Amino acid sequence: MLLCDIGNTSYHFLDGETDYKKDVKCFDASSISKNVYYICVNSEVNAVLKTLKNWIDISDLIDKSKYYVTMGIDRIVAVEALLSAVIVDAGSAITVDIVNNGNFEGGFIYPGVDAMRETYKNISSALDYSFNFDLDLDIMPKNSQDAISYGFLKTLYSEVMSHELPVVLTGGNAKELQKIFKNALLNETLIFDGMKQIIKKAKLC
Amino acid sequence: MLLCDIGNTSYHFLDGETDYKKDVKCFDASSISKNVYYICVNSEVNAVLKTLKNWIDISDLIDKSKYYVTMGIDRIVAVEALLSAVIVDAGSAITVDIVNNGNFEGGFIYPGVDAMRETYKNISSALDYSFNFDLDLDIMPKNSQDAISYGFLKTLYSEVMSHELPVVLTGGNAKELQKIFKNALLNETLIFDGMKQIIKKAKLC
Numbered sequence: 122m123l124l125c126d127i128g129n130t131s132y133h134f135l136d137g138e139t140d141y142k143k144d145v146k147c148f149d150a151s152s153i154s155k156n157v158y159y160i161c162v163n164s165e166v167n168a169v170l171k172t173l174k175n176w177i178d179i180s181d182l183i184d185k186s187k188y189y190v191t192m193g194i195d196r197i198v199a200v201e202a203l204l205s206a207v208i209v210d211a212g213s214a215i216t217v218d219i220v221n222n223g224n225f226e227g228g229f230i231y232p233g234v235d236a237m238r239e240t241y242k243n244i245s246s247a248l249d250y251s252f253n254f255d256l257d258l259d260i261m262p263k264n265s266q267d268a269i270s271y272g273f274l275k276t277l278y279s280e281v282m283s284h285e286l287p288v289v290l291t292g293g294n295a296k297e298l299q300k301i302f303k304n305a306l307l308n309e310t311l312i313f314d315g316m317k318q319i320i321k322k323a324k325l326c
Numbered sequence: 327m328l329l330c331d332i333g334n335t336s337y338h339f340l341d342g343e344t345d346y347k348k349d350v351k352c353f354d355a356s357s358i359s360k361n362v363y364y365i366c367v368n369s370e371v372n373a374v375l376k377t378l379k380n381w382i383d384i385s386d387l388i389d390k391s392k393y394y395v396t397m398g399i400d401r402i403v404a405v406e407a408l409l410s411a412v413i414v415d416a417g418s419a420i421t422v423d424i425v426n427n428g429n430f431e432g433g434f435i436y437p438g439v440d441a442m443r444e445t446y447k448n449i450s451s452a453l454d455y456s457f458n459f460d461l462d463l464d465i466m467p468k469n470s471q472d473a474i475s476y477g478f479l480k481t482l483y484s485e486v487m488s489h490e491l492p493v494v495l496t497g498g499n500a501k502e503l504q505k506i507f508k509n510a511l512l513n514e515t516l517i518f519d520g521m522k523q524i525i526k527k528a529k530l531c
Contacts, residue, residue: 191470213450215477226466232445236445244334261432261433276481
């Protein structure tokens with residue numbers, strides 16, 4: 122079974138146990154002939170995929186009544202995969218969603234690592250640093266690199282931890298964030314786990 | 327006495343009781359003939375001002391040993407103005423500095439309102455919303471506008487409030503942030519207050 126989670130920047134495939142990515146700007150979806158079960162938050166890409174018979178959008182299989190209309194399907198699928206957690210999906214955006222005893226309680230959207238790095242750089246060349254993920258969050262910074270790292274990471278950390286639920290990290294930058302969220306569970310295939318559950322429930326294959 | 331606080335985007339003047347701004351891109355500093363007491367975080371502008379005799383950089387009057395080398399002079403001046411506070415200076419960046427019984431404890435840098443709005447927009451056109459400053463921070467969002475507003479504002483709010491010190495808001499977006507920091511003190515001329523104190527102490531005029 123070939124699965125694909127399409128974000129703003131890449132196609133993320135899972136073929137059996139192997140996962141790989143393709144850039145949305147250059148990948149030709151019609152180059153695949155076998156069935157692909159997919160979700161997609163990128164409306165331009167989705168318009169193309171809807172014209173291809175072997176690309177099967179599984180978002181229609183989900184009861185979306187407990188979510189909100191403009192909520193990204195990747196967030197919904199991740200929430201569907203877990204019972205009680207704060208789900209931190211760190212991609213081009215960092216989405217944070219709360220599921221408690223199977224109930225979706227809401228969520229928020231924070232800029233991703235690359236987006237935030239670009240933001241600081243654009244504000245001033247004096248803030249053109251990479252983030253220090255080894256930062257001690259208990260110490261107020263006294264240098265520029267730590268000052269932007271703390272601004273980006275501690276604010277997110279404090280809010281996420283305030284919900285007092287297990288933290289599950291997923292997405293392309295999950296490993297970097299694990300340096301900050303030291304007790305979090307890393308699950309880089311959470312979206313695929315959710316997709317498999319949905320496909321199984323619908324008895325698609 | 328004419329004071330000027332120069333940031334990344336504008337010259338902010340205080341002439342007696344009147345304050346006004348000029349864009350750094352088009353303002354000609356040599357068009358002013360009287361003495362201007364200034365601080366400047368913009369290195370390009372500062373290089374020009376150093377060639378003008380009537381522009382007097384007051385940053386040299388401050389004992390900078392308790393700060394760090396690359397810390398913006400505007401942040402230092404604001405810290406010099408207060409005894410115990412969390413100072414939130416909301417401009418193109420939002421700087422947050424802690425001063426406790428006159429000791430500078432450190433600080434961090436967060437993106438400003440416009441920079442963060444641009445960041446979300448650039449991540450995805452689906453996140454192209456203005457921020458909702460009337461957001462209820464106690465409720466997890468269930469729509470896209472609130473999801474980015476919460477991501478931007480609640481994370482900052484939680485961190486700032488955790489220091490349990492009076493919050494003082496200053497900078498161009500201070501009024502907007504006051505909707506979130508409801509009990510904060512608004513002081514839009516904090517930097518100028520600090521500059522006046524430094525000038526008075528040095529008996530410059």
